[in-house]
Amino acid sequence: MQVSISDAINQLLEVLEQDQITTNETVRQLHAKDESHHEPVLPDVVVYPRSTLDVQNILKIANEFKIPVVPFGVGSSLEGNVIPVNKGISIDFSLMNSILEIRPDDLLVKVQPGVTRLQLNKELKKYGLQFTVDPGADATIGGMTATNASGTTAVCYGVMRDQVRDLEVVLADGTIMHTGNLAVKSSSGYNLNGLFVGSEGTLGCFTEITLRVFGIPEFVTAGRALFDTIDSAVQAVTAIRQAGIQIGRVELVDEASVRQANIYNDTNYEEKPTIFLEFHGNQSGMAEDVSFTKDIFEEYGCTNFAFETDTASRNKLWEVRHSIAYAFIHGFPGKKMMTTDVCVPISKLAEAIRFARSQIEVTSLVGGIVGHVGDGNFHALVMYNPQSDEEKLSATKFNENIVNFALKNGGTCTGEHGVGIGKAKYQQTEHGNSLEVMKAIKKLFDPNNILNPGKIFIS
Amino acid sequence: MQVSISDAINQLLEVLEQDQITTNETVRQLHAKDESHHEPVLPDVVVYPRSTLDVQNILKIANEFKIPVVPFGVGSSLEGNVIPVNKGISIDFSLMNSILEIRPDDLLVKVQPGVTRLQLNKELKKYGLQFTVDPGADATIGGMTATNASGTTAVCYGVMRDQVRDLEVVLADGTIMHTGNLAVKSSSGYNLNGLFVGSEGTLGCFTEITLRVFGIPEFVTAGRALFDTIDSAVQAVTAIRQAGIQIGRVELVDEASVRQANIYNDTNYEEKPTIFLEFHGNQSGMAEDVSFTKDIFEEYGCTNFAFETDTASRNKLWEVRHSIAYAFIHGFPGKKMMTTDVCVPISKLAEAIRFARSQIEVTSLVGGIVGHVGDGNFHALVMYNPQSDEEKLSATKFNENIVNFALKNGGTCTGEHGVGIGKAKYQQTEHGNSLEVMKAIKKLFDPNNILNPGKIFIS
Numbered sequence: 079m080q081v082s083i084s085d086a087i088n089q090l091l092e093v094l095e096q097d098q099i100t101t102n103e104t105v106r107q108l109h110a111k112d113e114s115h116h117e118p119v120l121p122d123v124v125v126y127p128r129s130t131l132d133v134q135n136i137l138k139i140a141n142e143f144k145i146p147v148v149p150f151g152v153g154s155s156l157e158g159n160v161i162p163v164n165k166g167i168s169i170d171f172s173l174m175n176s177i178l179e180i181r182p183d184d185l186l187v188k189v190q191p192g193v194t195r196l197q198l199n200k201e202l203k204k205y206g207l208q209f210t211v212d213p214g215a216d217a218t219i220g221g222m223t224a225t226n227a228s229g230t231t232a233v234c235y236g237v238m239r240d241q242v243r244d245l246e247v248v249l250a251d252g253t254i255m256h257t258g259n260l261a262v263k264s265s266s267g268y269n270l271n272g273l274f275v276g277s278e279g280t281l282g283c284f285t286e287i288t289l290r291v292f293g294i295p296e297f298v299t300a301g302r303a304l305f306d307t308i309d310s311a312v313q314a315v316t317a318i319r320q321a322g323i324q325i326g327r328v329e330l331v332d333e334a335s336v337r338q339a340n341i342y343n344d345t346n347y348e349e350k351p352t353i354f355l356e357f358h359g360n361q362s363g364m365a366e367d368v369s370f371t372k373d374i375f376e377e378y379g380c381t382n383f384a385f386e387t388d389t390a391s392r393n394k395l396w397e398v399r400h401s402i403a404y405a406f407i408h409g410f411p412g413k414k415m416m417t418t419d420v421c422v423p424i425s426k427l428a429e430a431i432r433f434a435r436s437q438i439e440v441t442s443l444v445g446g447i448v449g450h451v452g453d454g455n456f457h458a459l460v461m462y463n464p465q466s467d468e469e470k471l472s473a474t475k476f477n478e479n480i481v482n483f484a485l486k487n488g489g490t491c492t493g494e495h496g497v498g499i500g501k502a503k504y505q506q507t508e509h510g511n512s513l514e515v516m517k518a519i520k521k522l523f524d525p526n527n528i529l530n531p532g533k534i535f536i537s
Numbered sequence: 538m539q540v541s542i543s544d545a546i547n548q549l550l551e552v553l554e555q556d557q558i559t560t561n562e563t564v565r566q567l568h569a570k571d572e573s574h575h576e577p578v579l580p581d582v583v584v585y586p587r588s589t590l591d592v593q594n595i596l597k598i599a600n601e602f603k604i605p606v607v608p609f610g611v612g613s614s615l616e617g618n619v620i621p622v623n624k625g626i627s628i629d630f631s632l633m634n635s636i637l638e639i640r641p642d643d644l645l646v647k648v649q650p651g652v653t654r655l656q657l658n659k660e661l662k663k664y665g666l667q668f669t670v671d672p673g674a675d676a677t678i679g680g681m682t683a684t685n686a687s688g689t690t691a692v693c694y695g696v697m698r699d700q701v702r703d704l705e706v707v708l709a710d711g712t713i714m715h716t717g718n719l720a721v722k723s724s725s726g727y728n729l730n731g732l733f734v735g736s737e738g739t740l741g742c743f744t745e746i747t748l749r750v751f752g753i754p755e756f757v758t759a760g761r762a763l764f765d766t767i768d769s770a771v772q773a774v775t776a777i778r779q780a781g782i783q784i785g786r787v788e789l790v791d792e793a794s795v796r797q798a799n800i801y802n803d804t805n806y807e808e809k810p811t812i813f814l815e816f817h818g819n820q821s822g823m824a825e826d827v828s829f830t831k832d833i834f835e836e837y838g839c840t841n842f843a844f845e846t847d848t849a850s851r852n853k854l855w856e857v858r859h860s861i862a863y864a865f866i867h868g869f870p871g872k873k874m875m876t877t878d879v880c881v882p883i884s885k886l887a888e889a890i891r892f893a894r895s896q897i898e899v900t901s902l903v904g905g906i907v908g909h910v911g912d913g914n915f916h917a918l919v920m921y922n923p924q925s926d927e928e929k930l931s932a933t934k935f936n937e938n939i940v941n942f943a944l945k946n947g948g949t950c951t952g953e954h955g956v957g958i959g960k961a962k963y964q965q966t967e968h969g970n971s972l973e974v975m976k977a978i979k980k981l982f983d984p985n986n987i988l989n990p991g992k993i994f995i996s
Contacts, residue, residue, distance in 0.1 A: 183779060183884035226724040237722050239731075240699070255971040260947035261880040262912040263696050265685040265735050265955045267968050267993060268975045272698075272731025276724050293781035320642060322752035324818075359783075360829075363822015370819075421720040425642035453721040488719035496724045509726050512714040515982075516727045522981055523974075534726060 083122045083166070086143040090125060090167075093135040098126045098173070109150050109160075109168035113215070115414040115464070116158030116499050121148065121168035128173045130246060130254060130285040137283065137528075138252040140167055144526045149279040151192065151218030156417065157498025159225060159278050163532040169283065171220050177201050178286065186243060186260060188288045191220025207291045210235035213494065214400040220284050225496035226276030230327040230399070233319075233452035234358060235292060237494070239275040246286035247274060250524045260288065273519075278496050279530035281523045295358035298326065299368060300392040301385040303375050308332050308351040308435065308447070312428040314378035315353060315451045319424060321374065323367050326358035327396075328452040332435075335402050335446035342405030343398050348382070353451075354399050356392075402448050406461055410444065413461040416473035419501075420484035421455035421493030433483050434458035441472045455493030482507075497534045505534065542581045542625070545602040549584060549626075552594040557585045557632070568609055568619075568627035572674070574873040574923070575617030575958050580607065580627035587632045589705060589713060589744040596742065596987075597711040599626055603985045608738040610651065610677030615876065616957025618684060618737050622991040628742065630679050636660050637745065645702060645719060647747045650679025666750045669694035672953065673859040679743050684955035685735030689786040689858070692778075692911035693817060694751060696953070698734040705745035706733060709983045719747065732978075737955050738989035740982045754817035757785065758827060759851040760844040762834050767791050767810040767894065767906070771887040773837035774812060774910045778883060780833065782826050785817035786855075787911040791894075794861050794905035801864030802857050807841070812910075813858050815851075861907050865920055869903065872920040875932035878960075879943035880914035880952030892942050893917035900931045914952030941966075956993040964993065 090099050100106075101123050110118035122145075127133045140147045146166030153160055162168055175192035182205045189198060196216045198209050211222060212229040221227070223245070228237035235241075244258035257270035274281055305311035308330070315328055331339070331352045340347055355371070357364045372383055386392045407415055422430045431447060434456070438445040441460050449456025458480055462469040481491045481504055491497075491504040505513050517535055520527075549558055559565075560582050569577035581604075586592045599606045605625030612619055621627055634651035641664045648657060655675045657668050670681060671688040680686070682704070687696035694700075703717035716729035733740055764770035767789070774787055790798070795808045814830070816823045831842055845851045866874055881889045890906060893915070897904040900919050908915025917939055921928040940950045940963055950956075950963040964972050976994060979986075 181882070181884065183775070184882045185779070186882070226722075226728075228722055232722060239728065249974075253970060255974065256969060257971060259949050259967070260882040261914075261943075261949045261952065262883070263685075263687055263691060263880055263914060263952050264949035265878075265951045265953050266949045266960065267956065267964055267972065268740075268978060269685075269698065269728075269731040269735055270971055270974065272728040276728055281727075293779070295781070316642070320644070320752075322754075324822075360822055360825045362825045363783075363819055366819045366821045419724075421722055423640070423643045423645070423719040424721070425640065455720075455722060484720075490718050490720045490723035490725045492724045493720065493722050494724050497726065501725065505726055508718070510715060511712060512716060512729055513726065515708075515714065515729065518981055519727060519978070522977055 082143045083145055086139055086145050087123055089139045090136065094125060094132060098128065098132070100124050109170065112153045112155040112158060112160050114156045114158050114500065115416055116161055119161050119163050119165060121162040122165050124168045124170055126170050126173045130248065133169070133248045133283050133285050134252045134254060136167065136169060137248055137250060140528050141250050141252070141526055144528060146528050146531050148530050149220065149224065149283050151221035152194065152216070154215035154217045155221060155225060155498060156495040157500040159496050159498035159533060161499065163499065171218065174285070180205060182207060184260060185291050186288055187291050188286060189219050191218060191284045191287060193219050195219065195222065202291055206294050208294050209289060209291050211238050211241060219287050219289070223275055223284055223287055224278050226494070228450070228494040230329055230450060232450060233328055234326045239272055241290045242271050242275050242287065243290060244288035245271060245274050245284050247282040248285055249282045250526065250529055276496065278498065278533050280520055280534055281529060297361050297364050298356060298358055298392065299364060299385055299387055300356040300395050301383060302347065302395065303353040303355065303380045304348055304350045304382040305353070306350070306379055306381065309428055309432060310378045311351040311353050312431050312451055314375050314380060316424055316427060317374050317378065318371050319452055321370065323370055324359060325452060326356040329354040329399055330447065330449050330451040330456065331399065331402065332447040335448050338405040338409050338446060339398050339402050342401055342408060345398055347398070354395060406446065406459060410461040412463065414464045415459055415461055416477055417457045417459040418477050418480045419457055419492045419495040420480055420489055421453060422484050422487050422489035424454050426487040426489065427451060427454045430483060430487065431456060434480050437476050437479050441476045443469060443473065453493065499533065502534060502536045541602045542604055545598055545604050546582055548598045549595065553584060553591060557587065559583050568629065571612045571614040571617060571619050573615045573617050573959065574875055575620055578620050578622050578624060580621040581624050583627045583629055585629050585632045589707065592628070592707045592742050592744050593711045593713060595626065595628060596707055596709060599987050600709050600711070600985055603987060605987055605990050607989050608679065608683065608742050610680035611653065611675070613674035613676045614680060614684060614957065615954040616959040618955050618957035618992060620958065622958065630677065633744070639664060641666060643719060644750050645747060646750050647745060648678050650677060650743045650746060652678050654678065654681065661750055665753050667753050668748060668750050670697050670700060678746050678748070682734055682743055682746055683737050685953070687909070687953040689788055689909060691909060692787055693785045698731055700749045701730050701734050701746065702749060703747040704730065704733050704743050706741040707744055708741045709985065709988055735955065737957065737992050739979055739993055740988065756820050756823050757815060757817055757851065758823060758844055758846055759815040759854050760842060761806065761854065762812040762814065762839045763807055763809045763841040764812070765809070765838055765840065768887055768891060769837045770810045770812050771890050771910055773834050773839060775883055775886060776833050776837065777830050778911055780829065782830055783818060784814060784911060786813070786815040788813040788858055789906065789908050789910040789915065790858065790861065791906040794907050797864040797868050797905060798857050798861050801860055801867060804857055806857070813854060865905065865918060869920040871922065873923045874918050874920055875936055876916045876918040877936050877939045878916055878951045878954040879939055879948055880912060881943050881946050881948035883913050885946040885948065886910060886913045889942060889946065890915060893939050896935050896938050900935045902928060902932065912952065958992065961993060961995045
């Protein structure tokens with residue numbers, strides 16, 4: 079350990095309680111990785127702030143000693159976003175997990191970054207409200223804000239950036255500032271909310287997050303629609319999107335993924351390309367949307383459209399959908415998952431998924447495709463043996479080819495996972511000379527490059 | 538005219554055609570003002586770019602000679618946003634008014650900044666599509682992007698910032714860059730779209746704008762709901778918002794404004810606090826929302842709920858709503874209008890409007906209140922005699938008091954008009970130390986402060 083870090087730790091010990099700081103090996107191991115395939119790196123120290131003031135003190139010390147800091151929620155990120163690649167301080171926000179204020183009349187809630195989405199929804203339910211962003215994992219609100227997370231409901235309620243009304247942020251030098259207000263809209267000053275959402279801890283640390291919430295819809299119906307080919311399934315979804323049908327969720331799951339999900343969940347869903355979907359709204363409006371959707375799906379050869387109206391089987395359906403990544407991981411012990419996260423214009427989605435399917439074949443690895451197809455965002459994944467250079471190379475190439483397809487077609491390398499480590503190499507191609515502007519903004523906020531260095535930008 | 542500007546003009550003459558540049562007095566007068574009460578200032582010269590390359594050449598020259606540039610659309614801004622307070626070059630985008638690409642399958646359109654919203658909607662209609670942002674005036678898309686405009690439909694479809702997918706921007710030094718892509722969502726890099734939307738020409742000039750568009754709704758019903766008091770009208774709207782009813786538009790018009798509108802439009806709408814509203818959707822869903830709304834409105838003492846189902850009277854209704862500002866201006870020749878644009882949290886709206894009404898009384902000037910109450914955004918206006926220092930002072934104080942009320946209650950000084958000149962003095966109070974961050978970003982993009990100087994920030 080270099081001198082600077084030990085000096086920094088000594089100073090941290092002066093501003094934090096004993097139980098808020100540790101160099102314990104096991105704890106550092108827990109903060110060395112996320113749920114991605116990226117290699118773990120141990121931080122030098124892990125700290126547990128209890129307040130904005132703690133975060134301010136931590137950042138002041140880190141900045142003085144030029145020690146990297148990485149904000150950490152529950153480690154459910156998927157591109158190495160929380161891996162401390164340059165070591166330093168991992169800031170674990172698990173002690174800052176209070177729901178600070180619920181304003182039902184304003185449909186707003188203010189939380190600390192360590193609150194998880196299920197914790198928040200459990201509380202909101204008492205008010206007939208819901209926080210809609212649903213990435214699958216029970217991620218923290220701080221982490222979801224940092225990566226601009228979305229998930230199955232974005233097609234209806236928007237992504238994380240659409241929900242954030244205000245952030246309390248601590249900057250690299252310890253300055254505490256706010257990025258927004260409590261109004262529904264504003265044309266005052268520059269839009270700092272949008273800039274900080276998705277900044278992956280590279281511009282500052284969030285200490286309070288004010289979010290828009292929604293009333294729990296009056297009626298909800300979920301269903302599964304089976305198709306003969308993945309192509310017709312995607313085209314059917316594109317058609318209902320273009321028809322402007324109000325949809326709550328619309329998810330594609332290919333045959334291989336249904337198979338894996340059946341094994342993992344002990345379900346017996348028919349192993350065909352399937353659209354999992356959900357409708358939200360008032361009873362009669364929803365009924366009309368459902369029947370309109372059925373008509374369109376039949377045009378595209380939908381063979382079976384089964385509905386789950388009771389809450390239990392509806393929850394089971396989404397549990398199965400969300401289990402797929404884990405189903406693959408648990409299904410192939412010792413293997414790692416390489417997953418893509420591209421988002422393409424709707425008109426290119428069917429072609430993109432055909433291409434992705436072909437790329438899975440090329441690897442001759444086990445893989446599947448799932449995705450938030452209503453938004454043009456999907457995940458093509460393969461399972462590879464990290465001990466085999468050949469499989470590793472093949473999985474990496476697979477990821478690259480799909481990203482390059484997306485970028486060539488007006489899409490993005492990441493729809494919701496964030497850039498982290500894995501997508502940094504595509505930033506130049508995707509953003510062109512606006513990447514220089516992004517780097518200048520980074521330098522402006524973080525001159526010593528202490529805030530999650532090595533993420534978004536290749537250092 | 539200082540030497541630098543005449544030298545700059547000589548250089549501009551080398552890169553532009555004769556008909557693209559003028560110092561004609563009348564033309565300069567047309568570019569000296571907007572629709573606000575702010576004092577006109579004549580630019581030294583007006584230029585008419587035809588291409589991104591023209592804009593690049595103009596900015597390179599302006600930057601070299603440190604001459605201010607102000608982008609100009611149709612001059613419909615309401616806070617002096619296009620007034621060249623430091624003189625210099627007014628860049629009139631009226632020759633860059635092409636709709637470059639319509640992608641119906643992607644629900645996207647790419648336009649030049651000089652395209653107006655009515656021009657765009659006329660073209661989109663052929664595809665069954667609509668661009669939803671509706672500020673009343675037939676503003677240019679460039680101007681609406683610059684101020685993050687919204688209007689009557691934001692409550693349903695969002696504000697300008699929600700529509701912009703990509704911008705081609707020319708920076709102060711002539712660099713051409715893009716801020717986004719064609720995908721529905723992205724977590725790649727920093728959100729430059731959001732930063733540039735609402736930047737009021739202070740960070741760069743837009744040369745291409747890619748926007749989200751929507752299908753024209755299957756069914757539309759518009760109506761007027763009359764209430765005994767403005768307070769009960771506002772509470773009724775707040776209640777339907779909180780009930781999560783899908784509403785296309787919901788506008789408040791107070792008695793004084795209905796009176797003025799009747800005179801101007803030769804209508805005979807009953808002079809009571811009125812909610813103008815519109816429902817969009819499928820037939821049965823809409824019917825259910827309408828009847829639910831009726832029930833809630835009756836609880837709040839709605840005395841009359843009249844519907845206009847045919848397109849003609851529906852258009853008339855919104856024409857009347859949009860005419861109100863002009864109705865006051867034409868109704869009081871020689872007087873100027875002072876209008877506020879605050880947006881407050883929904884829970885504070887009724888109180889804010891009561892306060893605004895009381896402030897109109899205080900001035901003892903003629904005035905009214907209209908607003909996009911579904912978003913908590915409203916305009917309280919008074920007509921004052923610019924020759925009378927007393928009336929001018931009273932109108933200014935009225936504006937200040939309402940802004941301060943909004944800021945004290947978690948709101949913003951401008952919901953949709955932008956900061957321009959008039960709201961610059963509130964930026965410190967509203968943004969606190971994040972204003973320093975905004976200033977640093979401005980300096981980063983525009984080190985010579987040539988881009989619309991004197992706007993947003995007090996120079």
